[in-house]
Amino acid sequence: MTDLAPVLDSADTNLEASLGRLFELIRIRSVSTDPAFKAECRKAAEWLVRELTALGFDASVRDTPGHPMVVAHHDGATPDAPHVLFYGHYDVQPVDPIELWETDPFEPSLKEEAGRKVITGRGTSDDKGQLMTFVEACRAYKQVNGNLPCRVTILFEGEEESGSPSLKPFLTANAEELKADCALVCDTGMWDRETPAISSSLRGLVGEEVTVIAASRDLHSGMYGGAAANPIRILTSILAGLHDETGRVTLPGFYDGVEETPDDVKASWARLAGNDKDFLGDVGLSLPSGEKGRSILELIWARPTAEINGIVGGYTGEGFKTVIAAKASAKISFRLVGQQDPAAIRESFRAYVQSKIPADCKVEFHEHGGSPAIHLPYDSALLQKAKEGLSREWPKPAVVIGMGGSIPIVGDFQKMLGMESLLIGYAQSDDRIHSPNEKYDLVSYHKGIRSWIRVLDALA
Structure with missing residues (x-):
């Protein structure tokens, strides 16, 4: 030197x-x-x-x-x-x-x-x-x-x-x-x-927008409620199923290419971090909501995620309107780590959604980019x-x-x-x-x- x-x-x-x-x-x-x-x-x-x-x-x-x-x-x-x-x-x-x-x-x-x-x-x-x-x-x-x-x-x-x-x-x-x-x-x-x-x-990224389409027009919930498919209910059920009770993402093959962080690295991160309340306190929260048993830093640096970034459907204006929407949409982002394949993640998500769509309804997807970790x-x-x-x-x-x-x-x-x-x-x-x-x-x-x-x- x-x-x-x-x-x-x-x-x-x-x-x-x-x-x-x-x-x-x-x-x-x-x-x-x-x-x-x-x-x-x-x-x-x-x-x-x-x-x-x-x-x-x-x-x-x-x-x-x-x-x-x-x-x-x-x-x-x-x-x-x-x-x-x-x-x-x-x-x-x-x-x-x-x-x-x-x-x-x-x-x-x-x-x-x-x-x-x-x-x-x-x-x-x-x-x-x-x-x-x-x-x-x-x-x-x-x-x-x-x-x-x-x-x-x-x-x-x-x-x-x-x-x-x-x-x-x-x-x-x-x-x-x-x-x-x-x-x-x-x-x-x-x-x-x-x-x-x-x-x-x-972390890498996969962005997806999904739209569930049911009836040909918005419907009166008194006349059609209970009989007609409700795309908001269908969509929210699909989104709720993206995670299990432990916080893991349920998509088949989602964790392919995800490796565990070495123990010595996790130990060094543990020395850096305060407690969960310190990290989340700035935004008014205190309890981690991701995979159980993982530290805050591991969750945001080394683990993949599925997050719902927005939902739209039905009447969202002032007051109240008893309507069954004709369609409902959501924007979802996946953060990727390790060797996860963005194309495979997108394909798995779309297959999962399509498997949950009733026979008389349809679904459309719109891609919002993808890149590996x-x-x-x-x-x-x-x-x-x-x-x-x-x-x-x-x-x-x-x-x-x-x-x-x-x-x-x-x-x-x-x-x-x-x-x-x-x-x-x-x-x-x-x-x-x-x-x-x-x-x-x-x-x-x-x-x-x-x-x-x-x-x-x-x-x-």
């Missing part, structure tokens, strides 16, 4: 100058969803290219049908050094409602908040501050050693906050250029202010190296966590480029991303730079 002390010292000494560069980037109003800011998005891409070029990267703005990508390459210390792809996004969310901001969202500042120094402004945490931690880590490494320990490719996107419409076509067209040994994604957060985290898994093996050498590097920087050792939701780019890297991803970020839960008064802790920014220095060295 390299003697990192001079590199870390460089990051410390140049912190003020690096904050100045971050502030320049934040001042660029790169709101990707609003066409009025199209020129600002290009301005942000061009700013990043200038910075990366000055650091010795072969960097360029790449046009797309939407906002441009930034792609940059840098050789490592040796020709056979490991190759990493770093991903971030330079676009930001709109600032509305502007009247709730305490300061100009595009005029960043450093201020005291709850006894901590924070950087204020739109994009400080999501994702300009995060991506600049990596750029500044590269700067410190280059300043001291003249090169980087790894071969580095950088991909900065300008449409993450507006659905990434150009991303998949861009990955397809440039797959050979962008392939690396692994991807580094800095769009996540820490476990707490002293504990860095690596997200090793993301993403999981980095717990014994991955990449994971262990990054964990060791992070643990040397923060007061508490790094933890490996899961994420209950999905980050599409991680799946795209795996499916389209054949790469695993390390999700390492330094955001805090109170950073107010997407909301007024977004901020990024100065410690997150400073130690984020130092952390990437250590992780790059560990991976090399």
Whole structure:
């Protein structure tokens, strides 16, 4: 390993100058969803290219049908050094409602908040501050050693906050250029202010909308009640049957590909978590409703789910109407883990529903997307190296966590480029991303730079 002390010292000494560069980037109003800011998005891409070029990267703005990508390459210390792809996004969310901001969202500042120094402004945490931690880590490494320990490719996107419409076509067209040994994604957060985290898994998703159709029109419940099929009753009975009394999903084959979480990982999660009441108390609940015998963190990170997201049928206006609806609909989402097959889950659900439909009724389905879960093996050498590097920087050792939701780019890297991803970020839960008064802790920014220095060295 390299003697990192001079590199870390460089990051410390140049912190003020690096904050100045971050502030320049934040001042660029790169709101990707609003066409009025199209020129600002290009301005942000061009700013990043200038910075990366000055650091010795072969960097360029790449046009797309939407906002441009930034792609940059840098050789490592040796020709056979490991190759990493770093991903971030330079676009930001709109600032509305502007009247709730305490300061100009595009005029960043450093201020005291709850006894901590924070950087204020739109994009400080999501994702300009995060991506600049990596750029500044590269700067410190280059300043001291003249090169980087790894071969580095950088991909900065300008449409993450507006659905990434150009991303998949861009990955397809440039797959050979962008392939690396692994991807580094800095769009996540820490476990707490002293504990860095690596997200090793993301749950997949299957979305389904189902409509049960009975009579040819809405019926008077006095004239037809008891004789005519009621699609709301049929539908709710079907939905109620999705789970058994222990909270397990009843669909045939649903748990195919679901593996048990290793005991040592569950033990580490148990040390992280408070009790169930602590977790659910913020939303006014106290009792877990999922599979019995599972911890809260295991339920949201490592177990699959079936959730009913909405039901519509009959009269839902003010007052009362005695009607038997002609049809009823529901939206259902399945969160997937491990090797669960989205297509198989959808097929099993549809077969289950069809088996419950009376002969004189019919059912229609509408698909709302599907993607598999993403999981980095717990014994991955990449994971262990990054964990060791992070643990040397923060007061508490790094933890490996899961994420209950999905980050599409991680799946795209795996499916389209054949790469695993390390999700390492330094955001805090109170950073107010997407909301007024977004901020990024100065410690997150400073130690984020130092952390990437250590992780790059560990991976090399």
